[in-house]
Amino acid sequence: MTAEQGTDRAGDVRWALLTGGVKGVGKKYSQDCWAAKATADGRAVVLTVADGHGSAAHFRSDLGARWAVEEFTACAEVFAHEAVRVGADAAGWPELRAEARLLPQAVGHRWHRRALFHDSNTPARGAAPAQRAAAHRRARGRGAPDLAAYGSTLLGAVLTEHTLLCWQLGDGDIVLVDDGGEPHTPLSSGPDLGDETDSLCEPEPWRKTRTHWQPITGGPPPAVLLSTDGLSKSFADHQGFLDFATGVRERAAEQGLAAVQGQLADWLARAAKYSGDDTTLVGAFGARRDTSDATGGHEPHE
Amino acid sequence: MASRPVHFIWMLDCSGSMSVNGKIGQLNFAIREAIPEMQQAADSNPAASLLVRAISFASGASWHVGEPTPVNNFSWEDVHTYGGTDMGAAFKLAAGALQTPPMPQRALPPVLALASDGQPTDDWRAGLRAIDSTPWGKRAVRVAVAIGDDADKSMLKEFLANPELEPLQAKNPRQLAAAIRWMSTAVVKDASTPKVEDAKPATPLGPPLTKVEGEADIW
Numbered sequence: 001m002t003a004e005q006g007t008d009r010a011g012d013v014r015w016a017l018l019t020g021g022v023k024g025v026g027k028k029y030s031q032d033c034w035a036a037k038a039t040a041d042g043r044a045v046v047l048t049v050a051d052g053h054g055s056a057a058h059f060r061s062d063l064g065a066r067w068a069v070e071e072f073t074a075c076a077e078v079f080a081h082e083a084v085r086v087g088a089d090a091a092g093w094p095e096l097r098a099e100a101r102l103l104p105q106a107v108g109h110r111w112h113r114r115a116l117f118h119d120s121n122t123p124a125r126g127a128a129p130a131q132r133a134a135a136h137r138r139a140r141g142r143g144a145p146d147l148a149a150y151g152s153t154l155l156g157a158v159l160t161e162h163t164l165l166c167w168q169l170g171d172g173d174i175v176l177v178d179d180g181g182e183p184h185t186p187l188s189s190g191p192d193l194g195d196e197t198d199s200l201c202e203p204e205p206w207r208k209t210r211t212h213w214q215p216i217t218g219g220p221p222p223a224v225l226l227s228t229d230g231l232s233k234s235f236a237d238h239q240g241f242l243d244f245a246t247g248v249r250e251r252a253a254e255q256g257l258a259a260v261q262g263q264l265a266d267w268l269a270r271a272a273k274y275s276g277d278d279t280t281l282v283g284a285f286g287a288r289r290d291t292s293d294a295t296g297g298h299e300p301h302e
Numbered sequence: 303m304a305s306r307p308v309h310f311i312w313m314l315d316c317s318g319s320m321s322v323n324g325k326i327g328q329l330n331f332a333i334r335e336a337i338p339e340m341q342q343a344a345d346s347n348p349a350a351s352l353l354v355r356a357i358s359f360a361s362g363a364s365w366h367v368g369e370p371t372p373v374n375n376f377s378w379e380d381v382h383t384y385g386g387t388d389m390g391a392a393f394k395l396a397a398g399a400l401q402t403p404p405m406p407q408r409a410l411p412p413v414l415a416l417a418s419d420g421q422p423t424d425d426w427r428a429g430l431r432a433i434d435s436t437p438w439g440k441r442a443v444r445v446a447v448a449i450g451d452d453a454d455k456s457m458l459k460e461f462l463a464n465p466e467l468e469p470l471q472a473k474n475p476r477q478l479a480a481a482i483r484w485m486s487t488a489v490v491k492d493a494s495t496p497k498v499e500d501a502k503p504a505t506p507l508g509p510p511l512t513k514v515e516g517e518a519d520i521w
Contacts, residue, residue: 026348193438194409195411233306274348275306
């Protein structure tokens, strides 16, 4: 895990990225996947995390999470270029927001297409005629193909100097920490009971995707942190989790992002001991430019 | 940081018929014998803190172990038979415990484990509705064992709330012990698996309680 910086060649903001993920306690491998990268010549950042469900019924969810991240990143990069082009021109924002609302549908279609293609080649429910017939019957009953084996959540964000867009399907957390250190969770749907989640494997998952848009009209953009539910569920209460998010931003400001990046794996591993789940965190921190000329990012990573 | 609690509630039939052919004694024995394995299962899932309680029901229902007890401190005092089969009353007691509060919002789905050998003698559907009307009751993992041939299996199936599942069937002490052992452990191991919203409750499938050669059905 490394801290990365993206350069905005014409803009005012320099981005620094934070990424980390650990496997759940006692698990053979992680079903989380994530990506964080600067794009549009360093003038925008794309962040995404996906949490494959991981239980026996979702035995291909590592693939589902990887495809979720890849497809979101592909769609979000196109969107990020458009967001950079529109910039501070408020007249272009309504159209940008309309595109933001359509993005989950594009991602959902692409994800479903990949899952269907994979399943048609290697049927998750077995290739024997009787098993295939049973799977088709179940699918007809549901009115949609059975893609539960690939089930995954998806969280994503696109951040530019002037706009912030976030999308969330299923559990996990998006925390914005403003310049004053105040945390906000604009897409929080309240406390989860148990471990129920919406999923990409459901029919028309975009209908359950929550979207947040905010203009950035002065001061630095907020720190944006995306994490899978393994992190927040390790805290005794929600406030503890928010304090952690605030602490990450404070430490990044005081000690530098490299120091935070160096400790992140240990923090996440400690959290995973309590939640038992794979635990992933990605973040973006914007600062008004001094001088820097490095671009970088993290391609999909499990 | 803290792991999340799993509230496990036994609901045990202590009606008069449970005294026939030593059923109540075997049930007490099976639960006591299952405790170490329950503790092991809990240890193997550090993300879950297992808290155990028990309701006994016969003529009315009462908390046999009312305090949610960490499994490592849990010990078993025998239950005794005393009358009818007021299962609905037991369900209502459980429903009260599944309200939030006293149940925390931050928890793993609770487990409702039911053992019965007969027909309910009160309005059990009202009790089941009370469970279903609580947020945690709807999400509870439910397991059930029918002790002997006289148990109301269709009612137990309704309790499970999943058409794909059947109650376990125990017709002799060995089968009862196996069922109780499975109920005590499998659901605890399964406690922190994610569930896709709108899916059926993901109660794990029970073990096939096969007959050992030469073994007689005594219940």
